[in-house]
Amino acid sequence: MSERKVVTRFAPSPTGYLHIGGARTALFNWLYARAHGGEFQLRIEDTDRARSTPEATSAILRGMRWLGLDHDGEAVSQFERADRHAEVANEMLAAGHAYKCFASQEEIAAFREAARAAGTSTLYQSPWRDADPVTFPDEPYVIRLKAPREGQTVINDQVQGKVTFKNALLDDMILLRSDGTPTYMLAVVVDDHDMGVTHVIRGDDHLNNAARQSQIYVAMEWPLPVYAHIPLIHGQDGKKLSKRHGALGVEEYQAMGYPAAGMRNYLARLGWSHGDDEFFTDAQAIEWFDFGGIGKSPARFDFKKLDNLSGQHIAVGENAALLQEIEAYLAVAGEPPLSEAQKSGLSDAMYCVQERAKTYPDLIDKAHFIMTSRPIQVEEKAAKHLDTVSRSILNELTPQLQNVSWVRDDLEACLMGFAQEKETKFGKLAGPLRAALAGRAATPSVFDMMLVLGREETMARINDAATG
């Protein structure tokens, strides 16, 4: 083990929103850095100018901020470091670890086509590898790594174990393109080294790349980072996560009303485990996180479990924090903001609705009785029905209660709340409301509602009626 301070990094390409799989990769890096008192850095891999957009970069930044994955220092732009990448390529050239290759793209493509047709290896071996400089033509060239052709390259992966690659099967990859721009392979290694990255935690689609990248480290005599290639997330059908599986961008999850804490918990649990622990806080995740707990096979995304964990986090959420997140959710979902009255009302009602809500919209639905404004606005037809039902319930209340003018009003608010939540007819609600009066229902009971609505007097009377 090295004495170096732990530095991890998340390096997305700004070609779209922050992918849910990318978010998990970022989370693992964040968790590891935080667990070891290290740094978690962010690097935007924007060398593909055609596909990179500033909008995507800000979307990624927004997504990470929402998830609470704070990175240390400024985000690094890979594109802006192109000169440094070229510098390293030339250094390798000078040191004899790389060479100029004048083969044209057409030439190489033709070779591969022929090789494929002949059923032989498509591995391109440049004739310029050991060519005499005096034979160099006056043409554009690329700089290729002079990779070893004998022996093997071994990656000691923290998740995948020891993975061996035969060097004879690895080609002399291009470091610097003919237009002088660096390739991804070069850029990652140079950036990771310069940023002092000690632990590379990324998707296992990069496992093959690790072998070739390590050759650059070796050539430059740079210390190799610790690798941890984590399995990708798949959709419910086991196939690679794609648009038809629903939400891919983390912001969509925010818009669906999942709390960030629940999201972190679920994402961490997806592909990583700590014994039988399912529900945990960030502090626990940081304390427990280690490479040994990461599974080797791809995990499927399951909304049911996300809902469950999400609900548990909302249930233990702190009032002010929940309120704040709900307001942020409403803004992202494009819903109208809370009025001051609704805000204080929701705050009062929080304790009796948060335990049953899976998501924020779910919570708002359950709090309908306090969120709705008085007098209650209902359509004519519905109003008639509501009137009938509330009157029938009213008739069952104790005489004193019936005489309190606003009881009926609150009752209607409760009914509306139920109706809204269940999208059902008022008539069907008489039963559950009676159950609520008896204090047995799981939905906010009338006791809760009255309490929230500030009807302590009613409460007292109901209690009297119940005990006496």
Add this chain to the structure above:
RNA sequence: GCUCCGUUCGUCUAUCGGUUAGGACGUCAGGUUUUCAACCUGAAAAGAGGGGUUCGAUUCCCCUACGGAGUACCA
């Protein structure tokens, strides 16, 4: 094609040679409930297949099948 990785209940997973293979989500049943939900109790539910190694394999090795990733002057 070639290279690399993977495969325990429907899903996420525990097990680090000896367990009635455990937990969670989901599902189903019963209870409570004049809907739903919630809650309580319970149930069904797994080692891909075949060879080895071993006194003993889910666990170690090999083969097959299936799945995934890579194989670019993309990242």
